[in-house]
Amino acid sequence: MDRLDAMQVLLAVVDAGSLSAGSRKLNAPLPSVSRKVAELERFLGTHLLIRTSRNIQLTDAGRDYVEAARQIVAQIKEAELRASGEYEVPRGELAITMPLVFGQQQVMPLALDFLCEHPEIILNVLSVDRVVHLVDEHVDVGIRxxxxxxxxxxxxKVGDFRLVTYASPAYLARNGLPLRPEDLVNHDAAVFGAIEAASWIYDLDGQKVQAAPNIRIRANTSTDAIEAAVRGIGVARAPSYQALNELRTGALVRILDEHDNKTFPVHLVYARQGLLPLKVRAFLDWMVPRMREALRQLEDI
Structure with a gap:
């Protein structure tokens, strides 16, 4: 029995939550995965897993063994990285994840510049609007x-963004400029689901005010809501990074800016098990100051 291989199979099963899910994660036949776990249990002379029809649970011995196995596998991985030179020169595959629109606009231009400076790094990019479990999905760095x-x-932390209310000059010419959040009751709006509940709460003289515009379109993406605002359907509210081109071209202008005070942080996150690979450290050192500057400039647009 290959004990290291058996440990890795056991960890995959535990992380996936069942033998069948573990076999899919490993891309290995279920009977093979089940056999390796059983062989490990026979070798140790104890049960590691309690198997049910739907999932698995760790025994007390299993919890102790899995914790030790994680440390052993991490140490071996670190030794392999040292031997391959990843701690001497930034090289190898680097997996990052980011939200779709923010990643496209704020992260990818910097990441491509990073690749130009580090020719021995291969970048794997996962752009999704969900929280990615870095360890389970083998991702090195996430933008949250x-x-x-x-x-x-x-x-x-690399900075903050805030919600901004937008309208087209043509819409404002037809309907007038709202000066206070209460004025939105007389205006149409394009909203999107991700921030719909919070997007119409403003700060007015230190008090939270719920604005109530007339919703003309409800979209599930901010891109559609912003496009509706450009077309003069109504006002829209979205994160400050999502309408940069429209602001630069004058297709949209900011309104109620003095009442948009709520900010949201932006972080680079990573899991650390043992010595941080040089490719990860190089990426963090490159991105952190540049993203801080990019987010700072958002307020100047």
Whole structure:
């Protein structure tokens, strides 16, 4: 029995939550995965897993063994990285994840510049609007918007963004400029689901005010809501990074800016098990100051 291979199979099963899910994660036949776990249990002379029809649970011995196995596998991985030279020159595959629109506009231009400076790094990019589990999905660095919920990760804050209310000059010429949040009751709006509940709460003289515009279109993406605002359908509210081109061209202008005070943090997050690979450190060192400057410039547009 290959004990290291058996450990890795066991960890995959535990992380996936079942033998069948573990076999899919490993791209290995279910009977082979089940056999390797059983062989490991026979070798150790104890049960590691309690198998049910739907999932698995760890025994007390299993919890202790899995914790030790994780440390052993991490140490071996670190030794392999050292031997391959990843701690001497930034090289190898680097996996990052980012939200779709923010990643496209704010992260990818910097990441491509990073690749030009580091020719021995291969970048794998996962752009999705969901929280990616870095360890389970083998991702090195994540860009997270908003409050962090996973305290097990290392995090570096690079700045903030805020919600901004937009309207087209043509719409304002027809309907007038709202000067206070209460004025939106006389205006049409294009909203999107991700921030719909919070987007119409403003700060008025230190008091939270709920604005109530007439909703003309409800979209599931901010891109559609912004496009509706450009076409003069109504006002829209979206994160400050999502209408940069429209602001630069004059297709949209900011309104109620003095009442948009709520900010949301932006972090780079990573899991640290042992010595941080040089490719990850190089990426963080490159991105952190540049993203801080890019987010700072958002307020100047």
């Amino acid at each position: 918007l908003g409050r962090l919920v996973d305290s097990s990760l290392y995090a570096v």
